[in-house]
Amino acid sequence: MKVVRSKYLPPLRRHVAINLFGVFFVHPGVNVNERLINHERIHTAQMRELLYLPFYIIYLVEWGIRLMMRGNAYLSIGFEREAYLHECDLDYLDHRKPYAWVKYLRKNKKQRRRKRKKTLRYRKLKNSHNNEQARD
């Protein structure tokens, strides 16, 4: 993986690195360790299987959608969830299934549990309302 140190990329200071079409840009002074390289390699694998450009389109669309949802939009993006979850597994790319990121598009367990609770509460309310109407 080609690593380029740049003052200008990534454009925001709070971001450590950015992977553009498989080239890895980091701010000067950032400690480029194996974990960070592995994280970016996972992104490169995601990009390759989507032929690069669609990766960025999907990434931005998902980020835009997740901004309107609960939680950290960036950390909820499917591509990021896969990369963060497996960045410490340095052999991950050797056994990774193609399009593995797709399963990370789903809400996480905590979000699904919250939604289920909300639905159950709604059904309970609706049932009690219907029962009250039936009595009247």
Ligand SMILES: [Zn+2]
């Ligand atoms: Zn990432």
